[in-house]
Amino acid sequence: xxxxxxxxxxxxxxxxxxxxxxxxxxxxxxxxxxxxxxxxxxxxxxxxxxxxxxxxxxxxxxxxxxxxxxxxxxxxxxxxxxxxxxxxxxxxxxxxxxxxxxxxxxxxxxxxxxxxxxxxxxxxxxxxxxxxxxxxxxxxxxxxxxxxxxxxxxxxxxxxxxxxxxxxxxxxxxxxxxxxxxxxxxxxxxxxxxxxxxxxxxxxxxxxxxxxxxxxxxxxxxxxxxxxxxxxxxxxxxxxxxxxxxxxxxxxxxxxxxxxxxxxxxxxxxxxxxxxxxxxxxxxxxxxxxxxxxxxxxxxxxxxxxxxxxxxxxxxxxxxxxxxxxxxxxxxxxxxxxxxxxxxxxxxxxxxxxxxxxxxxxxxxxxxxx
Numbered sequence: 001x002x003x004x005x006x007x008x009x010x011x012x013x014x015x016x017x018x019x020x021x022x023x024x025x026x027x028x029x030x031x032x033x034x035x036x037x038x039x040x041x042x043x044x045x046x047x048x049x050x051x052x053x054x055x056x057x058x059x060x061x062x063x064x065x066x067x068x069x070x071x072x073x074x075x076x077x078x079x080x081x082x083x084x085x086x087x088x089x090x091x092x093x094x095x096x097x098x099x100x101x102x103x104x105x106x107x108x109x110x111x112x113x114x115x116x117x118x119x120x121x122x123x124x125x126x127x128x129x130x131x132x133x134x135x136x137x138x139x140x141x142x143x144x145x146x147x148x149x150x151x152x153x154x155x156x157x158x159x160x161x162x163x164x165x166x167x168x169x170x171x172x173x174x175x176x177x178x179x180x181x182x183x184x185x186x187x188x189x190x191x192x193x194x195x196x197x198x199x200x201x202x203x204x205x206x207x208x209x210x211x212x213x214x215x216x217x218x219x220x221x222x223x224x225x226x227x228x229x230x231x232x233x234x235x236x237x238x239x240x241x242x243x244x245x246x247x248x249x250x251x252x253x254x255x256x257x258x259x260x261x262x263x264x265x266x267x268x269x270x271x272x273x274x275x276x277x278x279x280x281x282x283x284x285x286x287x288x289x290x291x292x293x294x295x296x297x298x299x300x301x302x303x304x305x306x307x308x309x310x311x312x313x314x315x316x317x318x319x320x321x322x323x324x325x326x327x328x329x330x331x332x333x334x335x336x337x338x339x340x341x342x343x344x345x346x347x348x349x350x351x352x353x354x355x356x357x358x359x360x361x362x363x364x365x366x367x368x369x370x
Contacts, residue, residue, distance in 0.1 A: 013076070014040040014166060014198045015061065020070035022056050022222075030056050032222040034070070038200060040165075043192050045201045045209040048219030049245070055170060057219075058202045062168055063087055074166065085114075090159030090167040090197075094174045096151045098143040104130070104154050105139040108161045115162055129157040132191060149180045156188065160195070169201045173208065185211045206246050210234065218242050234293075239280050240367045243291040250292040252331050253369060256281050264366045266290060270331035274308040276364040287369040294337040296363040299326065299355050306358035312336065314349050324349075330357060 015038035022031040031053045038044050046054035059065040061072060063084030071078050079087055091097075098107050108126045117125070130136045133153035143151055152172060159167050169188075173181045189212045192199050203209055209216045210230040218225045218233065218241075226233060226242045237243035244251070254266040257273070264278035266288060274290070281288050303309055315334060316327040323339045326349060330336035338357065340349070349355065 012039045013037045014042070014074070015200065016073040016076075017057070017061075018071045018073065020057075020060065020072060021068045022053070022060060022065065023068045029068075030222050031060075034222075034224070036217065036224065036227070038198065041196045041198055043189070043199045043201065043212060043214045045203060045213040045216045046219060047203060047206060047209040047216050047245075049204060052219035053222040054202050054204075054217075054219045058168055058170055058200060061200065062089060062091060088162075088164050088166070090162070090164040092152075092155050092159045092167065092169040092172045094171040096143070096155045096175075098151060098154060098158070100143055103140050103142060104135070104146070107143070107154060108139075108158050111158060111162045117162070125161055125163075129161040132160065132194075133157045133187070148176050149184060152176065152184060153187070156191065160191070160197070164197065166198045166200070169199065171203055172201075174203075174205075181208070182211075188212065210246070218245060220245075237279075237291060237365065237367070240289050240291070240370045243289075243365070243367055244370075248294050248337060250290075250294060250297070250330075250333075250336050252290040252292070252333060252336075254288055254290060256284050256286045256288050256366065258284055263361060264288075266366060268310070268331045270310075272310045272331060274310065274364070275361040276366040277362060279365045280367045288366045289369040291365045291367050292359060292363065294325075294339045296359055297338045298358050299328075299338055299340060299349065301356070301358040303356075303358075307361050308364065309356050309358040312355050312357050314351055314353050314355055317349060317351055328355065328357065 017034045017036040020031060020034040021029050023029050034057060046057055048054045056065060060067050067080055071080055074087065105126050108129055109122050112122045112125060130139055133156055135150060135153055138150065173184050176184060185208055213230055215227060215229055216233050217227045220241050226238045233246050237246060243249050252268055254268040256264055257267050258265040259278055264276045264281060265273060266276055267273050276290050310331060312328040312330040314326060314328055318325040323341050326338045326340050328336045
């Protein structure tokens with residue numbers, strides 16, 4: 001699926017993948033005809049499960065893997081035959097890749113020395129990089145004397161110290177615990193916003209991608225399934241894979257019975273008839289999967305308030321502070337989830353009781369059935 005940077009002119013494009021393919025064995029393509037433009041100053045995340053091709057794309061851009069076919073451009077310059085150390089790209093890895101025998105200052109000075117920056121400028125650049133990641137007092141420590149989060153900040157500083165225009169990040173927060181990972185997400189996001197550098201970020205963590213990115217390219221089986229802003233990706237998935245991979249999602253199977261005025265009539269496998277927005281269905285008689293986000297569903301709504309109301313049964317209630325995670329059996333599916341806000345005056349449900357659920361037509365998308 002070819003994708004371009006929406007609204008970008010050629011002069012805005014920093015990175016371009018043009019009909020790029022990659023095969024390791026000469027037979028199976030792990031990246032299939034990738035066409036992707038990344039704008040200057042953009043934070044683009046390549047998101048997908050293991051084996052989807054996202055990391056291979058990053059490694060080709062870095063120069064650590066050759067493209068089998070196609071061309072990669074950096075600032076309009078073809079770089080397939082340019083060695084990694086001459087591409088001027090900063091890299092941040094999951095394992096930090098810091099030199100253990102060097103101090104933090106020496107680790108940051110190394111990429112400057114390799115580029116033959118005058119010694120008089122190196123100390124100032126290292127100091128600025130440490131201030132940027134809020135570690136000005138840690139320059140003389142060795143990596144082993146730092147916490148995981150501090151090591152990751154040093155790795156980010158080292159990638160930025162020589163002022164590259166492009167920084168690649170490969171699962172950089174995967175080794176951190178949940179709280180520290182979330183803190184680092186915001187720190188990297190703010191560094192990007194302050195510097196305006198182009199960032200290409202690889203992760204399999206969808207919440208991380210939603211938090212940090214300007215746009216997200218969702219990969220599966222070597223192909224971009226959708227390229228959109230975080231909001232569009234979550235609210236408007238184009239197929240069942242994206243709907244399932246991005247955020248929590250309820251699936252209900254059914255058959256299309258009619259299409260009219262941009263609304264799809266669907267008969268569920270339970271026999272109930274509901275309405276949805278047709279996204280990835282051809283016409284009457286086709287199987288479909290309805291996609292519904294848990295926070296867009298109401299339990300026991302006023303029958304006159306919503307066009308789609310069907311019966312369910314409450315199976316489990318889990319208290320999560322700001323909401324009650326409610327699992328129901330709906331249309332034969334035992335894992336239908338509704339997030340019920342925890343607020344005064346809200347109806348208290350009981351496990352085992354019957355209930356109805358309802359939703360607005362525009363919140364339900366009729367997609368391909370996987």
